[in-house]
Amino acid sequence: MNVRVGILGATGAVGQRFIQLLDDHPTFELAALTASEESAGKSYREAAKWRVNTPIPDDVASMTVGRTHPDDVADDVDLLFSSLPSSVAAEVEPLFLDEGYVVSSNSSNDRMAEDVPLTIPEINPGHLDLIEIQREERGWDGALVKNPNCSTITMVPTLAALDEFGLERVNVTTLQAVSGAGYSGVTSMEIIDNALPHIGGEESKMETESRKLLGAFDGSEVTLHGMEVAASCNRIPTLDGHLESVFADLADEPSVDEVARAMREFPGIDLPSAPEQLIHVFDDPSRPQPRLDRDRENGMAVCAGGIQETTHGVKYNCLAHNTIRGAAGASLLNGELLVEEGWV
Template sequence: MTVAVGILGATGAVGQRLVQLLAPHPEFEIRALTASEASAGRSYGDASKWRIESPIPDAVAEMTVTETTPEAVPDDLDLLFSSLPSDIGREVEPAFCEAGYVVSSNSSNARTADDVPLTVPEVNADHIDLIERQRDERGWDGALVKNPNCSTITMVPPLAALDDAFGLDRVTVATLQAVSGAGYDGVTSMEIIDNAIPHIGGEENKMETESRKLLGEFDGASVSWHDTRVEASCNRIPTLDGHLENVWVETTADATVEEAAEAMESYPSLELYSSPDQLVHVFEDPERPQPRLDRTLEGGMAVAAGGLRSTDGGLQFNCLAHNTLRGAAGASLLNGELLAEKGYI
């Protein structure tokens, strides 16, 4: 079965990654691309200012961009992927859901809403069934599903593995985040070259809240957030892609380095088309993972971990993921594949 899809906000950094991932997809077919009013009516090749390392797909380049409204896109689309800025997504995404569209969104709005699934499919696929409550309460024929922030996605799979094996009491994380996480126009070269910026607006709160919702328990009607304490400090550094994070955890049960590594490496992936064969790869080399060397592990869809050592009461480790692939476009794509597998589209 071919799933007809559209991309809301298709010309931006994440929108272009979605095009890159969706164009060769064996089950999904791009039928619509939307952007701002200024881009509407132009060919995607002209409007997008393509900046991905692989060539723009010819068929997509020739497609005409439409405005981002339910009236402007075909009504026979099965699924929409949204990479809209959160202030626009907050207004536009509910309108699409009310019009009957199912939306898999990377935008930060509504991620912690009680009736909106926030999912990393390998970690909490069952949360997708919050859609039933969402439709009942909002009267939507469509649905809205979110993936978390790109820095949250990087640390949650290793944390989920440790939580399942040993329990989590406290998490502290310091991030070193790539400039692509701010979008093409987010950080100027004068700001970031020979520099590091020790603040990313709103990022700490996203990591501290979204991780607890992702690790929470779903009872069929609501999610009870995990009661672990999460504290984050987020920093922008001059790497292009790949968020590297230093994580300290206090575990409920004692865990050796060897046991922690085994828990991470054996944490199961899924059999969705875009899932990595192994979700978390653990390096023994203390100098790994590194953004330049390890961000494209398993096509950029796996998480790399390393630097595991014991601390007083827990463990310390480093983790890395490609922030626009695993952390954004790829995360939305996995949620779309999960929606299809679960019969919501």
């Protein structure tokens, strides 16, 4: 099956990751690129300040960038990936949805909307059925699906594995890479020899999105998971890879070996971009580390280690590549799920 796709916001950091991940994709054919008015009409090579560590694919470099408007995207494009700033996406995505496009979006707007699936394919694929309710309530011919924030998606697969032991309370401290702020998001004078103990809006995203992702869907609405979540988010001078320290209070008292088994054996999903093993667990307490482990399974795996028992549960560290698994790769995987489930 050949599915024609487009990228909204194709010149930014996440848009560039989309292009890298779509190169030689077995199902998706890149057919449209959009960006700001300043970039519209230029070739992609001219419009994008390419920052990814592989060359721009030749066929993409010569493509003409359009405006981020339905008039500049062909009707035969089946699926759109959105990497727009949330303020722009909130205004623009509905225009495409009204025109019948299916949008798999990395933008943060509407993630917690009651009728919008917030999805990690290995965790809650059934939440896609919210699309039927979304179409009824909003009158859209298209469909909007969101992936979670990059820090949330690093932690939630490990929490999903722990849920069999009765998740009650989660405290997490993040050490987040500078690429999560975009190419110009943090200046060198701010971050070199430093750490920034605040990332605007990040903590609330982790605290709410994780409960929706692990919530129960009854066919009409998602009930948020009952666990309490408290997050402290920090920026550190690594390029890619969010490392997080998690303290999980559990109703049961599993051993370290039982926790490691639950993570290692947590099932994946059969999609082209999915990792063979979702969670890689290290026995070495010094792992995972961003530089050594962020690229496992083409950057789509989550890594965990340092598992220890605590008075009320367990503590451990987890890691994921924030612009691949945590952004473009997450939207790409959602797009593959939409195709697999017949929504595209």
